[in-house]
Amino acid sequence: MSQEFQLKASDTDKGNETEVFKGRPSLSSSGEFYDLAFKVMLVGDSGVGKTCLLVRFKDGAFLAGSFISTVGIDFRNKVLTVDGVKVKLQIWDTAGQERFRSVTHAYYRDAHALLLLYDVTNKASFDNIQAWLTEIHEYAQQDVVLMLLGNKVDSAQDRVVKREDGEKLAKEYGVPFMETSAKSGLNVDLAFTAIAKELKHRSMKLPNEPKFKLHDYVKKEVRGSGCCRS
Numbered sequence: 001m002s003q004e005f006q007l008k009a010s011d012t013d014k015g016n017e018t019e020v021f022k023g024r025p026s027l028s029s030s031g032e033f034y035d036l037a038f039k040v041m042l043v044g045d046s047g048v049g050k051t052c053l054l055v056r057f058k059d060g061a062f063l064a065g066s067f068i069s070t071v072g073i074d075f076r077n078k079v080l081t082v083d084g085v086k087v088k089l090q091i092w093d094t095a096g097q098e099r100f101r102s103v104t105h106a107y108y109r110d111a112h113a114l115l116l117l118y119d120v121t122n123k124a125s126f127d128n129i130q131a132w133l134t135e136i137h138e139y140a141q142q143d144v145v146l147m148l149l150g151n152k153v154d155s156a157q158d159r160v161v162k163r164e165d166g167e168k169l170a171k172e173y174g175v176p177f178m179e180t181s182a183k184s185g186l187n188v189d190l191a192f193t194a195i196a197k198e199l200k201h202r203s204m205k206l207p208n209e210p211k212f213k214l215h216d217y218v219k220k221e222v223r224g225s226g227c228c229r230s
């Protein structure tokens with residue numbers, strides 16, 4: 001996290017400014033106090049479940065029924081308590097459709113973390129991950145926290161991307177990986193909590209505190225989709 005970022009402080013529920021630790025808690029638009037705030041962006045092909053993942057995390061519900069594709073970009077806030085510190089995540093839900101790509105490009109620069117999703121029942125969404133990574137490389141900050149998520153693991157019968165394939169790709173690019181389900185809730189809170197922990201540790205590391213290792217944390221906490229790993 002850059003020094004410039006650390007020193008800038010402003011209220012951000014409008015969604016277009018960067019916000020940081022001010023030494024005393026701030027009040028979010030929902031009336032909740034928080035100490036730190038970060039921007040997290042959800043990216044990936046249309047239909048992989050970005051909006052559903054966000055709704056599951058924010059409201060604990062699943063948007064079943066007809067698919068309403070996101071137009072442009074939208075955001076929701078959620079305050080989490082991470083190691084006793086209140087962390088506000090401002091989560092940007094982007095449209096996966098190609099025609100909105102130029103809109104979303106403009107938001108990458110301000111993102112502190114990116115959750116890159118594919119759909120385990122859609123091979124094309126997995127094959128497109130490399131293109132997404134190229135785009136991220138081009139538009140996002142160099143030190144952005146990145147995580148790869150294989151969503152819809154509840155649809156076991158329709159699965160076409162193996163967990164091992166996701167793991168292999170993530171390893172190749174050095175990014176943490178987990179499989180999720182917005183429908184069942186599997187690993188949804190974990191994905192956001194892991195990001196919040198990493199960002200919190202980066203921005204307020206205490207002397208003598210051991211370095212937080214995102215990869216290790218994810219490996220330890222992740223739950224599998226099968227009977228025996230969950």
Ligand SMILES: Nc1nc2c(ncn2[C@@H]2O[C@H](COP(=O)(O)OP(=O)(O)OP(=O)(O)O)[C@@H](O)[C@H]2O)c(=O)[nH]1
Nearest residue numbers: 046047048049050051052067069070096152182183
């Ligand atoms: N079975 C299952 N279906 C899901 C899951 N997540 C999303 N879906 C379904 O997949 C479809 C697309 O979900 P969205 O969350 O709207 O997809 P999106 O990535 O936001 O798509 P865009 O807004 O077009 O970029 C919807 O019909 C959802 O109900 C999941 O975890 N499991």
Ligand SMILES: [Mg+2]
Nearest residue numbers: 050051069070
């Ligand atoms: Mg959407």
